[in-house]
Amino acid sequence: MWPSPRKLCGTRLSLLPLSHGHAAQLAQATLAEPHLPEGCRLPVRHDMQGEISYLLERQADGKALTYVVQASTAQLLGWTGFSAIDRAHKKLEVGNTWLATKDDGLFTEMMVMLLTYGFDIAKANTIQFRAHADNAAHRSRLTALGAQLDGILRGDQIDRTGAPQDISIYSLLRTEWAKTNAQLLAQLQ
Incomplete structure (x- = not known):
């Protein structure tokens, strides 16, 4: 499997491969x-096991890789990962992220x-991010990470009301990574 699940450790948090054992804390x-x-x-809080099953099925199929976010206090704060994996082009998409905090430093870490x-x-060549085009705060966070706006897909998704939603695509390239x-x-120091 590319990329393969493994524990990732930072200063104030860790990323752990998702499992059903995380359901209660994630709820x-x-x-x-x-x-x-x-x-x-x-x-969906009351269907956390179902949410996790779906993500683990995508992972087993090699389509995604999801991590739970664990604070240094051992509290689970959410999940993130690669929501789309393109092996042929060595491209990953970061997505399906939610973090139960307003701490910009934790998000950046x-x-x-x-x-x-x-x-x-x-060894990905490209890592992409998606954001709703009208979500200025999220788009600003992606820019702060060094990601570049590649373009906007007009009417790419349907929102909860059934209205078409524009999606902004951002990316970072491996050639940009060392400097970024x-x-x-x-910033994290």
């Missing part, structure tokens, strides 16, 4: 307010861990 994390990124889709794993361990990583690590 609790959905009750916390606020969440990052703004407007993220929270999993979590993203640095994923990007480091994606570029340095999995140094800047992000300096």
Whole structure:
């Protein structure tokens, strides 16, 4: 499997491969307010086992890789990972992220861990992100990570009301990673 699940350790949090054993704590994390990124889709608390089963099936099929986010206090804060994996083009998409905190530093550290794993361990050529085009706060977070706007897919998704939603696509390239990583690590100091 590319990339393969493994524990990723940071300064204030760890990313652990998702399992059904995380369900109860993750259900609790959905009750916390606020969440990052703004407007993220929270999993259905009363069907956390079903949510986890779906993500693990995608992982078993090699389509995704999901991590739970664990604070240094051992509290689970949410999940993140690679929501789309393209082996042929060595491309990963970070997505399906929710974090039960408003701490920008934790969000940045979590993203640095994923990007480091994606570029340095999995050797991805490109890592992409998606954001609702009208979500200025999330788009600003992606820009702060060093991601570049590639374009906007008009009417790409349907929202809860049935209205078409524009989606912004951002990316980082492996050739940009060394410089971007140094800047992000300096922010975290």
